[in-house]
Each structure stands twice: as C-alpha cells, then as structure tokens.
Amino acid sequence: MSWIERSTNGLGMDDGEAYSGIFTVTTRAPRNADDIAVNPLGLLISDFSWSRVR
Numbered sequence: 638m639s640w641i642e643r644s645t646n647g648l649g650m651d652d653g654e655a656y657s658g659i660f661t662v663t664t665r666a667p668r669n670a671d672d673i674a675v676n677p678l679g680l681l682i683s684d685f686s687w688s689r690v691r
Contacts (some may be wrong), residue, residue, distance in 0.1 A: 640656055640658075642654075654689060655686065656689055658685060659685065659686050660683065662681070664678075666679050
C-alpha cells in the first residue's frame with residue numbers, strides 16, 4: 638500500500654511525505670456483543686512494516 642501524508646507547515650504551505658507499507662490482515666470472528674460493537678467484521682492487522690519513500 639502507498640499513501641501520502643499531508644500537513645500544513647508554519648508558513649501555510651502544504652507538506653507531503655510519501656510512504657509505502659505492507660500489512661498482514663487476519664480475521665477473527667466476533668465472540669460476543671462487545672466484539673461486534675468494536676469490530677463487527679473481525680478484521681485485524683497482525684503485522685505491518687512501513688517506510689518513507691524518498
């Protein structure tokens with residue numbers, strides 16, 4: 638996955654930094670009403686790695 642994070646600096650100019658990452662997604666069925674309320678699809682990120690693209 639690739640994305641750009643943007644913020645406005647003190648001079649009002651838009652700063653953008655590019656990032657790239659790999660995410661491992663797993664599923665776990667919700668076990669009770671609280672689980673359903675917090676994460677109804679049961680999707681979890683079990684591992685990740687990201688870095689700034691230069």
